[in-house]
Amino acid sequence: MQEAPAIDGIRITMESALTARDRVGVQDFVLLENYTSEAAFIENLRKRFKENLIYTYIGSVLVSVNPYKELEIYSKQHMERYRGVSFYEVSPHIYAIADNSYRSLRTERKDQCILISGESGAGKTEASKKILQYYAVTCPASDQVETVKDRLLQSNPVLEAFGNAKTLRNDNSSRFGKYMDVQFDYKGAPVGGHILNYLLEKSRVVHQNHGERNFHIFYQLLEGGEEDLLRRLGLDRSAQNYQYLIKGQCARVSSINDKNEWKIVRKALSVINFNDDDVEELLSIVASVLHLGNVQFASDEQGNAQVTTENQIKYLARLLSVDSTVLRESLIHKKIIAKGEELNSPLNLEQAAYARDALAKAIYGRTFSWLVSKINKSLAYKGSDMYSLGNASVLGLLDIYGFEVFQHNSFEQFCINYCNEKLQQLFIELTLKSEQEEYESEGIAWEPVQYFNNKIICDLVEEKFKGIISILDEECLRPGEATDTTFLEKLEETVKNHPHFVTHKLGDQKTRKCLGRDEFRLLHYAGEVNYSVVGFLDKNNDLLFRNLKEIMCDSGNPIAHQCFDRSELTDKKRPETAATQFKNSLSKLMEILMSKEPSYVRCIKPNDAKQAVRFDEVLIRHQVKYLGLIENVRVRRAGFAYRRKYEIFLQRYKSLCPETWPNWDGRAMDGVAVLVKSLGYKPEEYKMGRTKIFIRFPKTLFATEDALEVRKQGIATFLQARWRGYHQRQKFLHMKHSAILIQSWWRGTVGRRKAAKRKWAVDVIRRLIKGFIYRNQPRCPENEYFLDYLRYSFLMNLHRNMPKSVLDKSWPVPPPSLQEASELLREMCMKNMVWKYCRRISPEWKQQVNRNKNSGA
Numbered sequence: 001m002q003e004a005p006a007i008d009g010i011r012i013t014m015e016s017a018l019t020a021r022d023r024v025g026v027q028d029f030v031l032l033e034n035y036t037s038e039a040a041f042i043e044n045l046r047k048r049f050k051e052n053l054i055y056t057y058i059g060s061v062l063v064s065v066n067p068y069k070e071l072e073i074y075s076k077q078h079m080e081r082y083r084g085v086s087f088y089e090v091s092p093h094i095y096a097i098a099d100n101s102y103r104s105l106r107t108e109r110k111d112q113c114i115l116i117s118g119e120s121g122a123g124k125t126e127a128s129k130k131i132l133q134y135y136a137v138t139c140p141a142s143d144q145v146e147t148v149k150d151r152l153l154q155s156n157p158v159l160e161a162f163g164n165a166k167t168l169r170n171d172n173s174s175r176f177g178k179y180m181d182v183q184f185d186y187k188g189a190p191v192g193g194h195i196l197n198y199l200l201e202k203s204r205v206v207h208q209n210h211g212e213r214n215f216h217i218f219y220q221l222l223e224g225g226e227e228d229l230l231r232r233l234g235l236d237r238s239a240q241n242y243q244y245l246i247k248g249q250c251a252r253v254s255s256i257n258d259k260n261e262w263k264i265v266r267k268a269l270s271v272i273n274f275n276d277d278d279v280e281e282l283l284s285i286v287a288s289v290l291h292l293g294n295v296q297f298a299s300d301e302q303g304n305a306q307v308t309t310e311n312q313i314k315y316l317a318r319l320l321s322v323d324s325t326v327l328r329e330s331l332i333h334k335k336i337i338a339k340g341e342e343l344n345s346p347l348n349l350e351q352a353a354y355a356r357d358a359l360a361k362a363i364y365g366r367t368f369s370w371l372v373s374k375i376n377k378s379l380a381y382k383g384s385d386m387y388s389l390g391n392a393s394v395l396g397l398l399d400i401y402g403f404e405v406f407q408h409n410s411f412e413q414f415c416i417n418y419c420n421e422k423l424q425q426l427f428i429e430l431t432l433k434s435e436q437e438e439y440e441s442e443g444i445a446w447e448p449v450q451y452f453n454n455k456i457i458c459d460l461v462e463e464k465f466k467g468i469i470s471i472l473d474e475e476c477l478r479p480g481e482a483t484d485t486t487f488l489e490k491l492e493e494t495v496k497n498h499p500h501f502v503t504h505k506l507g508d509q510k511t512r513k514c515l516g517r518d519e520f521r522l523l524h525y526a527g528e529v530n531y532s533v534v535g536f537l538d539k540n541n542d543l544l545f546r547n548l549k550e551i552m553c554d555s556g557n558p559i560a561h562q563c564f565d566r567s568e569l570t571d572k573k574r575p576e577t578a579a580t581q582f583k584n585s586l587s588k589l590m591e592i593l594m595s596k597e598p599s600y601v602r603c604i605k606p607n608d609a610k611q612a613v614r615f616d617e618v619l620i621r622h623q624v625k626y627l628g629l630i631e632n633v634r635v636r637r638a639g640f641a642y643r644r645k646y647e648i649f650l651q652r653y654k655s656l657c658p659e660t661w662p663n664w665d666g667r668a669m670d671g672v673a674v675l676v677k678s679l680g681y682k683p684e685e686y687k688m689g690r691t692k693i694f695i696r697f698p699k700t701l702f703a704t705e706d707a708l709e710v711r712k713q714g715i716a717t718f719l720q721a722r723w724r725g726y727h728q729r730q731k732f733l734h735m736k737h738s739a740i741l742i743q744s745w746w747r748g749t750v751g752r753r754k755a756a757k758r759k760w761a762v763d764v765i766r767r768l769i770k771g772f773i774y775r776n777q778p779r780c781p782e783n784e785y786f787l788d789y790l791r792y793s794f795l796m797n798l799h800r801n802m803p804k805s806v807l808d809k810s811w812p813v814p815p816p817s818l819q820e821a822s823e824l825l826r827e828m829c830m831k832n833m834v835w836k837y838c839r840r841i842s843p844e845w846k847q848q849v850n851r852n853k854n855s856g857a
Helices: 016-024 038-050 076-082 094-108 124-138 143-163 216-224 227-233 258-271 276-293 310-320 324-332 349-379 386-390 411-442 455-462 468-477 484-495 509-513 536-541 546-553 558-563 578-594 617-626 629-636 646-656 668-679 698-773 784-800 816-840 843-856
Strands: 055-058 061-065 112-117 177-184 190-198 297-299 305-307 333-338 341-346 393-399 501-503 519-524 527-532 597-604 642-645 686-688 692-695
Touching (some): 016 038, 038 055, 038 617, 038 629, 061 094, 076 094, 076 124, 094 393, 094 597, 112 578, 124 143, 124 177, 143 177, 143 349, 276 310, 276 349, 297 349, 305 324, 324 333, 324 546, 333 546, 393 578, 411 519, 411 536, 411 578, 455 468, 455 519, 468 484, 468 536, 468 578, 484 536, 546 558, 646 698, 698 784, 784 816
Parallel strands (some): 112 393, 112 597
Antiparallel strands (some): 177 393, 333 341, 519 527, 642 692
16 A cells, blocks of 8 residues: 655645646546546556555545555654645545544544445455554553553454454455444543444354365464463364364465464453453363364264264363263253253254354354453543543444355355445445535535435345345244245245345246355345355354253353353343344444444455456456445535635645735635636636635646646746756855865875874884883883884894804894893704704715714724
8 A cells, every 4th residue: 555656756645646647547536537437437546556556535535455565655654744634635545534534533523433344355454453553653642541552453463363264355354343432532542442343253163165264263272372271272283183174174374374473362462451361261262162163973873963072072171161961961952941841852963063063153252242342341441530531532443344245145145245235325325415515514506416225225134024134033933844945935925026136936037047046136236146045044043052051151161151141041032133133233333323424445455366466357346336436426526526625725726826926815715716717717617615616527627737737847947947057056166165175184184194103203212212221120111112122123133134054153242131032042043054954965975974984983
């Protein structure tokens, strides 16, 4: 993610980038000339993506394309660049959205929210991280605030570990929805936070599609956990030994370093106030899920299930602090209460496997909710200043699953896509509302905009008695043998005439070829999606057998004991289904978002291969369509493409009119009126609001911008000529000054060298004279230099006048202090010369000498 490049060393801002539109496109899609064209929209996106410009505006909405590479635009310097700056003074960036929301929160005292949407892998989670990091760096700080900042940031890796997983489209896909409120005090410092989680994909705990993984925490624990910890949990390093981790046949992923992620998660847990006991209890539950997956069954003679893996039962009993015998019986029996009498009905193999998987999903899902609650406690405001709390403002961050269309779509995708329908409905409503409010506040007539209202689809899903969720609940609750097939039949009977619903039975011949008999198709605003009804009833019921609930309520593990409330056992009321719970929580979320001032970040994934430079036009066109971006441009362009406050417009273009240049003394509005008249704007091209000028056509703005660029170039040419002359004069003066400096420096250097040499000579002479005076006394500091000099002189003289042969008896006269040493050296020298002489005598000459010697004898 990168900001605009530089032209002539000047950073392109939002306004000045208009001059580079041919190369990098426009930074606001509203300025596209052909704004209704999908091709023009995507071409502008392509131009910017090619230049690493992945942020573009649609008015105040930010469109973000995942670059799939690190870009150097998130440093502290970049944060400071966007801090407190007007929204359109700088190039598009996630920091601009964050800062604009924060300033609105501070100045208007109205709660804000930032809605981040897009499909899996588009960069939603990273966008929310960048926003939190921006607030952590730029907001006022104190010791308590720093603690809150750390906990806000460190909650991310923990929630990602327990709620994210590798899918076919994304190595770090959020498998739950998250809404985070950040609480700011009256000084603008973050003092607390609260997280709401939505629809964790619990089915992933027990099953993964080919090429996908379970939640990250399982692999992180096995890869990074200490040997002693794994031994206490009864685990080994290999993920291949656990049935819940091998369904997708993708335990290891080259792009994920589970060992390093484990270290990050462990550190994060300590930051958000988990002590060692909390961590041990939490990991015991994680390990118990893995052991549950390895519990196996076999049939006895009556066809009833029996546990065949006693070792796993022992581990489970220890980790969950429950009775092993009761646990074993609970996994293979179902408790039924009939006429006030309790009966234990044995389960067959299929039912026992269902009970085991249901328990694993319930344990993990409830533990995740407990984890969110625990994080919320650590984020809660703990100050004693009630005034600060009473004057607090809230900024919400919504990071929720994007629209999903897989080869096989089930209950989870149905809920996720229903959520996106609701968000799209809210987005269009709020965008239209804010646009209309701006026109009305500026006194400009509002022109109604035709757009696709997806309320018809939302009603199809959520309408009472006739909606899909109501029909699903009714089928789950009715007595008799309700199945996924009977649910589909009931759907066909109830909503068969709806224009956005079709099944194999209701479809034409062409539809039947691509729609299974167990599927129904919804025509979403984002496109068609086929949903398989297989598993809908089980996932919606989300039932856990009574005896399994009982044993978990008796668990000695404090976390498990908190997750399973004993009141569930005595409550006669049937719990709400998963779909109804989700619908109700989604309704509350809509209320929360409607009560706040919204900002939007729309994330786009450029390709499915996660490659840095690949721009898949087909994939992007689909996302542009389902995110409703063209509709958003149409709403923003309902009447006028460009609007700016009078002060900003006048400051930028005042040089184009002699009457406004260099300064305008009157009201900015009057100055703009004079300016546009001088520029020749036609009445149909613009309107004057109360605080802003509205320009209808981009070409009008571009012509103004081009005129400004021509003037800049003319001024630049004049300034360049003046600069060259000035530069030449300065160059000559600089050279002359440099020559004088060099001369004075050299003279000083020569003088210092001569003075140093004279000083040295005087010092040597002085030491020699003093040494000569004390020459006959024992060695002392006064004569040591002189005596050393005598030795050196004698030895050098000896070296030059050494005897050349044994017959040469000359020897230099030594000073008195070296008399003894001289004699020793003379004796050694004579012996050496004699030895050399003897070595040079030939054997024949030796024999002759010996004969002469013997004959003489």
